Amino acid sequence: MFLQDPIFPLIMTVFTLFMVIIQSIQSEKLLKKSIALAFLNITIAIVVLIVYKPYIESKKIYEQVYSYYSIFVYVFYFVVFITSFKTSILKANHYQLFVKSIKESKWNAYYVVDKNERIKDISQSFLDEINMEKEEVIGKKLFNVFNKTIRFIQFNGTEINNRALENYYKEYRKKAQIGDDFVEEHVILNSEGKQVIFKLMMQPVFVLGKFKGRIVVGERKTDFDLLGVEKKLSESNKDLESIKLKFIATLEISKEGLFYIDLDQRIIWASDALVQILNLPDNTLELNDFRKLFHPEDLTTYLSVIGELSLSKQQYYLKYRILKDGNYIWVEERGKRIFDDHTTTTIMGTLNPINAKHFRSTNIEVLDHLGNYHELLVKMKKLIDKDNYFYVLLIELKNIPKINEEYGWEVGNMLMAEYINKMYSSFVTENGGVYRMSGLKFVVLITDPRKMDFVQKGIRSNETFLNLSMRYGSIQSELEVFAGVSVSKEDAVKEEHLYQAAEEALKIAKNPSFSHHGVFYKDLVNNE
16 A cells, blocks of 8 residues: 655645646646645645544555555546656747747747836847847846937837836726737837837736736838838728728618619629619529610610710610519610720619609608509509409599699699598508509509498599598689499409400590499490
């Protein structure tokens, strides 16, 4: 058995704890499990020291257990010692490689100081400027060395002196944080009175969360013209980045349909606004796929105009039809081919729907925000695809021109707005809507069976069913309204034909020889 006085295992456990702490410092992190095991080992060793004489000595089983424990203490110590030794060698090799790589790179200037600003290491480039040997400065305070031979005149573009810079670094110790880095540019007068520039990166050194010093790495520059060029390049890069960010922000907030076409890669990129305008599947599309949306009659003209672009004629303007949700809508495109960009063949421009409303704005929200004919067709197609039954009520406010002439446009617009509000409240439900076809014509989509029955009975029993009397102050007037009605599933199966049927019925209703102001298209067909 391996028996010895218990004081020796206790001493070894203390050494072990010391080695674990050193290993934590080398690893730059707290080795919690190893430290906990080391403290437990010390506790057991203290207990063994106390109970050895009265309980363990001369008792064979306990002595055998104590022998195994003593062996464990020594083995644990040697394991920790060997691990710490390997880490020390690795750190030393890493440091030597770090120093060698700096010497062989353009980052040829560095120094390392501890928390008290004592020099731990310094590059030959700094030693050349202060005209000293390395042995003369190691262990001495940084500014005690600098103040002897060099003078700082600028720090990051601001005039400074040695005392002010020394105070700056003293304050830095108090506010340094883990992970900090700071770019420094020093202009100094060296031991020969020549101006030298050091461009450096400073980082603090922390061990177990405590500030232990700082390391400064960079390069020495003596060519002031070259430095000026670097500064201008840096400023140019910042300007380009600023322009890029502003351009991206413009794309994000613009309501215009913006695009660019890469003719080399045969792709088109569309802004979010344009994707929404045309209901495109993605922001980036194959150019051929996008042009398949063009009306065949317009595509030939479009390609001809694009093909004629040249240095003397870089811009173009076109109106054409493009497919949206199964229907063609008119759009206008303004673009420019970028000939100054020699790396890609690019066209940039805007594409927006043409306002199809043939009437002037009223500045009354309920009128100006109504959908147009194309939006009506899209809505009807959705209802047809869902197999919905609905009425297309096409109305014309016949005597609005007379009211405008008698009382002014403001009154006429207010009467129309009031009437459309009445249509909304009386006939429009969730799937319905009101759309403006022209200055005086509107379409009301009625999807509620009860509303449809009410309209049918009203039109057939009362010849002026849709007329409305209104009063504004002293002005009293009656809107004279004519209507044509087509019915889905009965009068037509396509949305365009449904609208045409309602138009045919409206023409009959407006005929002076016809008694009622409202006509169902199916009644015309049945009478024939």
